[in-house]
Amino acid sequence: MSSTLGYGQRRLVNEIVKNTWKVQDPSTVKLSVNDFLYVLQEMQDQEGKKHLEGGRNIMRGHNVFRNFAQHLLYRNVANYDSMVLLTVTRVLVRAVLQ
8 A cells, every 4th residue: 555645744845845945936946865854854853843833842732741641650650769768768667676
């Protein structure tokens, strides 16, 4: 099964070429292999948001949720780690006192 470029991906390629090479008509630009690889890299970097939105905005949509979930996970891991350390200390103190 082969997939073709949709309208959104074509628009993204046009915007990347316009923003990078500062041209009005992206079809007139001749790309080398390195230029083509750069365009592919920019398409994959957060799905090209910085070219479509006019700036790089890292706190959008699922990124906000992902950062929030990561914060909760790290906070809970830190609390669990502290709880384990406190429990170990109590066990050791009880063992020494007995």
